[in-house]
Amino acid sequence: MKINLSKKIIISIESVIIVTIILISIIFFVFQQRITKDEVNVRLSAISNLKGEYINQYLDFRVFEIESGVKSMHIKMGLVDLLQGKSIDNGEKTIGMLTDGMINTSSLVDLSVINSEGLIVGSSNKQEEGKIKSNEPYFQDSKEHTSIKNFVYNNLTNQFVTIISTPIKDDNGNFIGILAEKINNKDIDMAMEERSGLQKTGETFLINKSHIVITNLLKEPDAAYKKIIYTPPLNSCLDGNSNYYSMSDYHGDMVFGYARWFPKIESCLITKIDQSEIFIPLLNIIPQVASLIIIVFIFTLILGFIFGSLIIKPLGILRNQAIKIKEGNLDIIIEPASNDEIGDLAITLKEMLIKLKELYSNLEGKVKERTEELENSEKKLENALGLSEKNNKMMIGRELEMIKLKERIKELENSVAPK
């Protein structure tokens, strides 16, 4: 297949430019992807820190409230009376004082006073009174110091609650009981659902040490306290190691995530966002690159034609002159049209034509001389051939006469021989 030079030039230019654009785009995409991922990780970490800080402050405040309550003179006296069986109203007044001002009741489920044997002796919820909590981890842990136990199932209210409990001590510093408040997770849920910086697909949620999702999920709104998640980043987080990750989420979507260990509530705070959303700006570049390729293609096509014709036109003239020379026309005039390689080629062709002319004229003289020589030789040969022919004819005649003579002699011999 013959491809003319102008097409070859256009294809070459197109290929080089388009391949360059594609390579630059790929390099840009890869680098931008890394930069985006780093930026996302920083953002996820910042959101996680903010929410973590909020939960810390929230729980610290709740701890402060309950510890302040126990330390307050009047309340402490009431609690000691209740625990020592001296209360005339089952601690109603004391618990009322706590819930009427000292403790934030917006997310309070109940507030209970538990004696040293684990028996609830007074509670803001009368149905709690008489229950025994001696085997509960929070009872054991709060004998010495305030304890926070998160996401414990409460049969009575059918919800998971956080229990903050603090020891009650008598004037001699002896442990005599516990003040325990159960709070629902409304505030923590709200903190998790706050969407600042999370775009459309981002979310934060908590998973406890049993791998149970304990706050709502964006893609499975009804999954709290039902769904379990076991993935390497989460397993590592629940072992106390915060980590960034890139993998499929509980819904099967590829995400960037940050799993942050939260020792205060022994849970892992997951902050994650879909990769598809993160890479939308980058993916938007693809049509732009495609448009650029098309524009460059058309542009280089036009340029190719222009530059091609600039190169091809003088070459075409030279080609036509060469054809004329081939046909024997040595009288044409070749003049270089440009001072470049094509001009050099024209000069060379011109010189070649001159040489060819010289050679041609020399050749004509030599042919004439040679022809004359040949004619002379021919004449000489003809003369020589004429003499030779006469001699031959004489020789042949003599031979014929000899044969006739011999035949006559033979006839005569036959006639005189005896019969």
Place this chain on the structure above:
Amino acid sequence: MKKIIVIFVVGIVVISAAVWFFYFRLQTNKNIIPTQEVTLSLKWLHQAQFTGNYVAVEKGFYKEQGLKVNLVPYDFKNTSIDSVVNGKADFGIAGADELLLAREKGAPIKAIAVIYKTNPVVAYSLKKSGIIKPQDFIGKTVGIEKGVNVEYLYNAMMDKLKIDRSKIKEVAVGYDAKELLDGSVDVSTGYIINEPNIVKETGQEINTMLVSDYGVNMYADVIFTTENLINTNPDLVGRFLAASLEGWQYSIENGKEAVDLTLKYATNSSLVHQQNMLSESIPLINDGSSPVGWMELSQWEQAYNILLEQKILSKPVNIKDAFTMQFLSNYYLNKNI
């Protein structure tokens, strides 16, 4: 040049065919795991108490583990422990108390997981009665389901609370809440997943008092098998447990569908009753403190102590031999979802 192209194309085709062939074989092998038939003896009749197992059958979790599982309900002759010990079943579901009692008698069985971590035994009253705690039973008539663990767990609770029972009239009741509904008792006892729901289904509001809230907890349903099977075929035990736990986890996450599947077995029950049973069961199974099925030594010790205190057990039993964490640990260690 042409020759090189032909060799290249043929090479690609051969490699693709080989990859496809091995992939197909791998996929096929996955599907042709030989199915092993095993029997699970249930503690009671078909009901939402065993939803996890029904789901594991119906959703193919057992099949994925190469198992065909027959679910056999209680026949009022042989307990699940009898069936397993006699070799009629490979696995069983029973209370921790039943298992400890069986071990006391020398039965070589072990628990491999717990389903009901919180015991469902409950005292319940009509809301309008104002009886909200056991201390309120004084001067009232309390109905007790005699001869089952409800009785001694109730006794244990009352002992723990040091309530003077001479001031309470205690009578025997059946399993259908009839006595509370007809007013012959002020308080009745039973399982929170069953009898109180019967009352609620009549439109009446109730107060419930779980014995576990009063310091008396005992694992209710545990999955068990023989020591022999554990020792000789631990792989089978592991696969059975994995599928059972998957069935329960699925039921927790998809309660409505789980109830629909349960009704394929509990054919004589109503949708509402099974729904209530499952919704009451799930908090007792999935309490957030540990993964589904997970057992704690302290809980086994508590059960043991209750049985000793109530003189249900007459001689010591080595608690650590009554259960194994081998299969649960393995299951959760290798889990990746």
